Amino acid sequence: MSSSHSLTQSVSMPLLNEYDKPTSQHYKILLMSWAGWVFDFYDLILFSFLLIPIGKELHLSNVGLSYVLGVSLAATALGGVVFGILSDRFGRRSVLQWTILTYSVGTFLCGLASSLELLLFFRIITGFGVGGEWATGQTYIGESFPPKVRGRFSAFMQTGAPVGVLLASVVGGFLTPVIGWRMSFFVSVLPAVLVVFVRKHLPESDMWLERGKDVSQGTISALAKFKSLFSQDHAKLFLQSLLLAIFLMSAYWFTYSWLPGYLHEQRHLTLTRSALWMIVAQGGGVLGYVSFGFMADSVGRRPAFTVYSFFWAIGLLMTTIFWDAIVSYPAVILGFLFLVGFGTGVFSGFGPLCAELFPTSIRNTAMGSAFNLARGIQFFTPVVIALIAEKYGLGGGISLAALFALLTGIWIWTFPETKGKILDT
Numbered sequence: 001m002s003s004s005h006s007l008t009q010s011v012s013m014p015l016l017n018e019y020d021k022p023t024s025q026h027y028k029i030l031l032m033s034w035a036g037w038v039f040d041f042y043d044l045i046l047f048s049f050l051l052i053p054i055g056k057e058l059h060l061s062n063v064g065l066s067y068v069l070g071v072s073l074a075a076t077a078l079g080g081v082v083f084g085i086l087s088d089r090f091g092r093r094s095v096l097q098w099t100i101l102t103y104s105v106g107t108f109l110c111g112l113a114s115s116l117e118l119l120l121f122f123r124i125i126t127g128f129g130v131g132g133e134w135a136t137g138q139t140y141i142g143e144s145f146p147p148k149v150r151g152r153f154s155a156f157m158q159t160g161a162p163v164g165v166l167l168a169s170v171v172g173g174f175l176t177p178v179i180g181w182r183m184s185f186f187v188s189v190l191p192a193v194l195v196v197f198v199r200k201h202l203p204e205s206d207m208w209l210e211r212g213k214d215v216s217q218g219t220i221s222a223l224a225k226f227k228s229l230f231s232q233d234h235a236k237l238f239l240q241s242l243l244l245a246i247f248l249m250s251a252y253w254f255t256y257s258w259l260p261g262y263l264h265e266q267r268h269l270t271l272t273r274s275a276l277w278m279i280v281a282q283g284g285g286v287l288g289y290v291s292f293g294f295m296a297d298s299v300g301r302r303p304a305f306t307v308y309s310f311f312w313a314i315g316l317l318m319t320t321i322f323w324d325a326i327v328s329y330p331a332v333i334l335g336f337l338f339l340v341g342f343g344t345g346v347f348s349g350f351g352p353l354c355a356e357l358f359p360t361s362i363r364n365t366a367m368g369s370a371f372n373l374a375r376g377i378q379f380f381t382p383v384v385i386a387l388i389a390e391k392y393g394l395g396g397g398i399s400l401a402a403l404f405a406l407l408t409g410i411w412i413w414t415f416p417e418t419k420g421k422i423l424d425t
Contacts, residue, residue: 015206016144017423022153025203029144032198033137034157036100039191040133041164042171043107043126046188047072049172049260049275050181057181060116062261066386069257071120074379075127080372083132085225087364092140092205095364097195099136102129104192111185131375134351135368142355143207143363147420148297150355155293155348162285162341165256165278172260173275207360207423225365237357238366240414245374247408248347251309253378254401255316255340258385262394267323277337284338288345296349300419302412305349309409312343313402320399346408356418 016025051065060068079099087095106126113119137157145153176184229238259281263274288308296304318326318336326332354367385397 015210017146017150017207019146022145022149026144026153028201029140029203030153030156032096032194032202033140034160035191035194036096036133036198037137037157037160038164038167039100039188039194040103040130041161042167043103043164043188043191044072044076044130045165045168045256046107046172046184047110047123048257049168050176050184051261052264053176053181054119058113058116058119062386062389063383064116066257066383068116068119068123070379070381070383072123072127072130073253073381074376075124076131077373077376079128079131080135080368080375081131081226081365082128084135084365084368084372087132087136087139087368088208088225088362092136092143092208092364093198093202095132095136096140096202097198099129099132100194100198101192102126103133104129104189107185108189109185111182131372132368135364135371138351139355139364139367140205142352143205143360143423147422151297151301151349151352151419152290152293154352154355155289155291155296155345158293158345158348158351159286159289161347162282162289162344165285166282169260169275169278169282173272173278177272210360225362226369228362229366229369234358234362234366237415238370240411241354241357241366241370242373244408244411244415245350245370246377247404247411248350249371249374249378250381251312251401251404251408252344252347253375253381254385254398254404255312255344257378257381258389258394258398262398266394277334280334281337281341284341285344286341288342289348290345292345292348293352296352297419300417301349301353302415302417305346305412306409308343308346308349309405309412310343311339312346313405313409315339315341315343316399316402316405320395320402323395343405346405349412353415353418355423356421357415360423 047069051069054060055062055065083095083099086098103126106122106129109122109125110119113122138154141154141157142150171184228234260274260278263269263277269277292304292308295307315336319333319340326336350371351367354370355363358366385394388397
């Protein structure tokens, strides 16, 4: 009798996203997803700070280093698709652990690279793990938090990106000159300890457990799940989401893949001062990522996307094309760098938007595929910037990011407004 009563009680319990307000379980999911994203992004951005010392030791040109950076971005596309499918099949918690382990091991191995070929291979491993973590964490949060606060808590997770860049700035700008680039990679394996906490303290997504039983039992093949993104029911929204992600990713990587090098080489800042200026930009990023979630939950996803994207474009144009107009006013330059970071807060909107557009059975597959296929396309971005820089300087290449930021703010209006939507199961 007691067993039957317990079962009835368990079945009648609401899902996490049906609670009136977040509980300790919600905050555990948020904390671990956020921490995974911090170190995910840290591992990806750290390489940008180590480009110069790596190039000197291994005798690599800027174009050669751009290929290494591009390959790691391309690998995120494969990682995003593969881990997205695995997450929809084996659960959010398990795949979150796998992604963290993969990118931590890849980053450690980079410290052992003695040639361009080995460095390329190890960056592929890192990129593969990096590609899977974001969508898994965002799906986890999207399925767990109540609809009325989904945007702001997804935004809190997204603050892991600027925090990761801040951490990479500190390690790359202050620690690397002391310990060297190889040791900087070695110490970056520490995030692997997060796996222990995820395994011990994180509950599985109860929405996935409810809706994903057919997936976990293998009745839906991985290929069928990916192909379903192009079915009559989902193709239009998926392709819209993919194009939005491409605009977002292009704006971001045209901004950041060479920004530390731009400040150091073209604007003649020391590595330490370049890192400090990057920290200012990421201070704006933290504020932008958090505030975006509140604005999106208040006035809607589409207006928030447009406002932040346009801020981003203005900041970029002023710190590249119009640099000479403000060069005599360092405080003004820092203000526009802060605005660049603030505008990148628009990334906080992509996770909740995708969570609200796709059903549980393919949510992680759709989100991971759109986000990381778009990031994989950025293989070409560092190379394009390096080639443009040969004639117009790094600032000329980076300024193209403003165009993609503007396109992001315009394209969002092709989507339905999804603020406060109850997730489809």
